[in-house]
Amino acid sequence: MRMPAADSRTLARRSEIVAALRAIVPGEGVIDDPAELRPYESDGLTAYRQLPMVVVLPETTAQVSAILAWCHANEVKVVPRGAGTSLSGGALPLEDAVLLGLGKFNRVLEIDYADRIAVVQPGVTNLAVTRAVEDRGFYYAPDPSSQIACTIGGNVAENSGGVHCLKYGLTTNNVLACEIVLMDGEVLRIGGRHLDPAGLDLLGVVVGSEGLLGVVTEVTVRILPRPETARALLIGFGSVEGAGQCVADIIAAGIIPAGMEMMDRPAIHAAEAFVQVGYPLDVEALLIVELDGPAAECDHLVVEVERIAFANGAVSVRTSVDEAERIAFWAGRKAAFPAVGRLSPDYYCMDGTIPRRRLPEVLERIRALSRQYGLEVANVFHAGDGNLHPLILYDANIPGQLEQAEAFGNDILRLCVEVGGVLTGEHGVGVEKRDLMPEMFSEDDLKQQQRLKCAFDAKSLLNPGKVFPQLHRCAELGRMHVRRGATPFPDLPRF
Amino acid sequence: MALPNSEADVIAAISDAVARNERLAIMSGGSKSAVGANIDAAPLCLAGLEGVVDYDPAELVLTVRPGTRLQDIETLLASERQMLAFEPFDHGPIFGKAAGAATIGGVVAAGAAGSRRLSAGGARDHVLGLRAVSGRAETFVAGAKVVKNVTGYDLPKLAANSWGRLFAITELTLKVLPRPEMATTVALSGLDAGKAVEMMAQAMGSQADVAAAAHQPSSPGKPALTCLRLEGFAPSVAARSRLVEALLVPLGPVTLLDDDTAKAFWSDMQTLSPLASDAPLWRINVPPSASAPLVGALEAEGGQWLLDWAGGLIWLAFDGDPDRVRAAAAAAGGHAMLMRGSAGLRSTVPVFHPPVPAVAALEERVRRAFDPAGVFETGRF
Numbered sequence: 001m002r003m004p005a006a007d008s009r010t011l012a013r014r015s016e017i018v019a020a021l022r023a024i025v026p027g028e029g030v031i032d033d034p035a036e037l038r039p040y041e042s043d044g045l046t047a048y049r050q051l052p053m054v055v056v057l058p059e060t061t062a063q064v065s066a067i068l069a070w071c072h073a074n075e076v077k078v079v080p081r082g083a084g085t086s087l088s089g090g091a092l093p094l095e096d097a098v099l100l101g102l103g104k105f106n107r108v109l110e111i112d113y114a115d116r117i118a119v120v121q122p123g124v125t126n127l128a129v130t131r132a133v134e135d136r137g138f139y140y141a142p143d144p145s146s147q148i149a150c151t152i153g154g155n156v157a158e159n160s161g162g163v164h165c166l167k168y169g170l171t172t173n174n175v176l177a178c179e180i181v182l183m184d185g186e187v188l189r190i191g192g193r194h195l196d197p198a199g200l201d202l203l204g205v206v207v208g209s210e211g212l213l214g215v216v217t218e219v220t221v222r223i224l225p226r227p228e229t230a231r232a233l234l235i236g237f238g239s240v241e242g243a244g245q246c247v248a249d250i251i252a253a254g255i256i257p258a259g260m261e262m263m264d265r266p267a268i269h270a271a272e273a274f275v276q277v278g279y280p281l282d283v284e285a286l287l288i289v290e291l292d293g294p295a296a297e298c299d300h301l302v303v304e305v306e307r308i309a310f311a312n313g314a315v316s317v318r319t320s321v322d323e324a325e326r327i328a329f330w331a332g333r334k335a336a337f338p339a340v341g342r343l344s345p346d347y348y349c350m351d352g353t354i355p356r357r358r359l360p361e362v363l364e365r366i367r368a369l370s371r372q373y374g375l376e377v378a379n380v381f382h383a384g385d386g387n388l389h390p391l392i393l394y395d396a397n398i399p400g401q402l403e404q405a406e407a408f409g410n411d412i413l414r415l416c417v418e419v420g421g422v423l424t425g426e427h428g429v430g431v432e433k434r435d436l437m438p439e440m441f442s443e444d445d446l447k448q449q450q451r452l453k454c455a456f457d458a459k460s461l462l463n464p465g466k467v468f469p470q471l472h473r474c475a476e477l478g479r480m481h482v483r484r485g486a487t488p489f490p491d492l493p494r495f
Numbered sequence: 496m497a498l499p500n501s502e503a504d505v506i507a508a509i510s511d512a513v514a515r516n517e518r519l520a521i522m523s524g525g526s527k528s529a530v531g532a533n534i535d536a537a538p539l540c541l542a543g544l545e546g547v548v549d550y551d552p553a554e555l556v557l558t559v560r561p562g563t564r565l566q567d568i569e570t571l572l573a574s575e576r577q578m579l580a581f582e583p584f585d586h587g588p589i590f591g592k593a594a595g596a597a598t599i600g601g602v603v604a605a606g607a608a609g610s611r612r613l614s615a616g617g618a619r620d621h622v623l624g625l626r627a628v629s630g631r632a633e634t635f636v637a638g639a640k641v642v643k644n645v646t647g648y649d650l651p652k653l654a655a656n657s658w659g660r661l662f663a664i665t666e667l668t669l670k671v672l673p674r675p676e677m678a679t680t681v682a683l684s685g686l687d688a689g690k691a692v693e694m695m696a697q698a699m700g701s702q703a704d705v706a707a708a709a710h711q712p713s714s715p716g717k718p719a720l721t722c723l724r725l726e727g728f729a730p731s732v733a734a735r736s737r738l739v740e741a742l743l744v745p746l747g748p749v750t751l752l753d754d755d756t757a758k759a760f761w762s763d764m765q766t767l768s769p770l771a772s773d774a775p776l777w778r779i780n781v782p783p784s785a786s787a788p789l790v791g792a793l794e795a796e797g798g799q800w801l802l803d804w805a806g807g808l809i810w811l812a813f814d815g816d817p818d819r820v821r822a823a824a825a826a827a828g829g830h831a832m833l834m835r836g837s838a839g840l841r842s843t844v845p846v847f848h849p850p851v852p853a854v855a856a857l858e859e860r861v862r863r864a865f866d867p868a869g870v871f872e873t874g875r876f
């Protein structure tokens with residue numbers, strides 16, 4: 001992976017930078033000992049590692065502002081980090097950058113049940129938001145699989161989803177406001193405890209900006225009353241086509257399930273071998289459909305979904321009768337990644353989205369690629385929203401296999417784009433998919449995105465080397481054609 | 496006026512305007528043309544970019560050109576028992592015009608969302624992707640045509656509430672959802688604003704999965720009415736109605752509105768017909784719990800109001816001091832938009848609640864990122 005060349009002048013100033021950070025964050029909040037830096041060398045995309053120049057762990061917005069202002073004035077790059085669970089390398093350190101950890105921002109600041117919001121610091125974990133409100137019957141809806149560890153700040157950066165996002169939305173649909181600090185140290189509040197912004201929807205672009213636009217220091221999220229009940233169906237199909245058509249017919253019947261997950265044969269077998277929850281092994285595709293809401297609604301829809309399943313050739317249908325059984329149905333799906341991990345020393349998790357109707361064809365072509373590369377693959381699929389997670393099995397100890405797995409993965413993502421889908425449904429671009437961005441976007445598209453970056457961070461110091469395959473200087477991107485020596489509209493301010 | 500029929504025409508019109516140092520006011524159906532200061536910029540009318548590009552009901556995705564009329568889209572979606580869940584509506588009647596002119600481009604650019612915005616999200620939450628022409632006269636695409644995507648910045652979010660200040664949309668991809676099988680409206684009459692907001696908060700915090708919650712105060716011959724709309728499959732709606740009734744019984748007699756009365760109530764929340772049509776109209780967003788004291792204070796000064804979004808949206812007809820409205824909205828933790836007013840008022844009072852300087856500066860830089868020459872800076876806002 002090609003990262004921006006380290007700036008030797010910055011590296012030469014390391015001790016001065018450490019001292020400047022210590023003047024802002026006293027005590028143990030600045031880490032420069034190489035052994036203590038080691039835990040920060042990678043995030044959830046562990047194939048890439050880089051020791052940061054220095055780690056700083058501020059505790060207040062004022063400290064974050066001072067750190068960024070100093071780095072801005074001294075042209076030092078900054079990489080923000082939450083819990084470091086990103087699967088796309090969004091928090092991968094740079095050799096010549098300060099790693100800014102938000103882990104000490106770990107307090108729930110306020111819960112307002114009348115307005116149904118929680119105000120939290122960015123280092124609070126996703127699950128801790130739900131834990132803070134569940135005794136009153138509320139929860140925070142986005143539920144990325146890493147929710148016990150991942151933080152709200154990281155969720156905002158990555159616009160995290162989860163198995164329930166078809167019905168309840170991604171992070172962006174559940175956040176009302178943020179306090180953010182821009183690279184020059186300016187502290188802004190965007191959004192509010194109300195719906196809709198006064199002006200431009202700046203919050204809408206900050207969410208999902210992968211730590212490139214600002215550092216989030218406070219987040220206001222919506223909380224929801226927990227549904228009265230939930231039931232799940234476990235449906236086996238003799239063909240992927242049958243399972244795919246079942247999903248389409250459920251939606252055509254006006255049903256938006258709380259979750260709708262599909263696994264292919266290799267994933268089913270791996271999961272069953274790992275957790276033994278009674279998944280059928282003689283099927284090509286297994287569908288988990290979860291319905292939530294009032295008991296009367298679930299009872300009604302369970303019958304509907306069963307009818308649709310049989311109409312599409314389901315060979316086995318089980319419906320959970322109690323909470324224990326519902327959880328058991330999910331246990332295999334939730335263990336799918338580690339279960340696949342048992343089959344092989346390493347696996348590589350991909351994250352494309354496709355139009356659902358193309359699923360049978362995409363799985364067939366993934367099988368062909370699997371034969372071509374000589375690497376096994378298991379597929380799990382957020383079937384409701386078309387988000388496909390192929391898991392490529394490889395052994396990093398065999399020279400060349402990591403590169404082969406990555407090449408295979410890139411071919412899968414190109415395939416997703418070719419059929420009308422996207423490079424990433426929920427894991428983010430980071431460094432992992434950065435160089436594939438031109439598969440989906442033209443040079444002009446990417447330049448327009450980078451111009452937005454320039455509006456927030458004109459020196460491109462915040463998390464450089466992520467998302468965009470090619471770095472342009474903002475001055476170059478902002479160049480306008482000046483006619484007859486006159487700038488158009490000289491009355492307008494220029495920033 | 497420029498009336499392009501293709502994206503190439505849009506590019507030519509913008510490039511031409513930049514070359515001649517002229518500014519362009521992007522519009523389409525004209526239903527909201529009376530918002531903002533009067534301007535002399537040439538209109539760039541996108542009504543000619545019309546029609547559905549792709550609609551696949553099973554994928555929950557619709558791609559349309561911006562000039563497509565909202566009512567045509569709603570008819571198409573209804574034929575597949577689907578809808579735009581944010582309940583977009585036509586602003587025409589608010590300005591004394593017939594409904595029917597509103598186009599999807601204008602609806603999205605204005606972030607126009609109706610009562611269901613409370614539970615289903617706004618226009619911003621349903622824009623998946625777009626093609627647009629920037630103020631550099633360059634085409635770009637952003638987002639995608641699938642419901643789940645985090646590839647690159649979420650530029651489509653900026654389209655909602657942009658009011659044509661960033662780029663000319665040439666194609667929009669929207670998320671669509673199944674239309675509820677049925678809806679029922681549970682009502683309590685005679686509540687004051689404070690009690691109504693409390694009641695709506697209680698219902699929203701329950702497991703009744705309320706789709707919309709609004710309150711109309713009493714008027715001569717009509718008691719105040721607070722309504723909760725429940726939508727979904729019949730057995731579910733019935734169960735949730737019982738839940739809500741049990742919850743609300745201590746507050747007074749609960750009624751189920753008949754279909755015509757319910758339809759009229761929710762339609763009033765879009766046309767705003769209960770409010771004086773000749774007074775300046777404000778759209779105020781606040782935390783729901785802050786709305787009752789605010790409307791109480793402004794009513795005492797002659798304001799008429801309606802509450803939507805469980806109190807989070809106040810429609811206020813008020814002839815008094817604009818600064819008074821803005822100060823009250825800010826004190827309540829929200830903001831006030833001047834939706835309608837005389838030409839004189841609109842020439843002196845900005846449409847949008849003025850942001851703090853740091854946010855104003857960032858918004859300005861974001862506008863320059865799309866429109867470096869300021870070709871869309873018409874002075875309207």
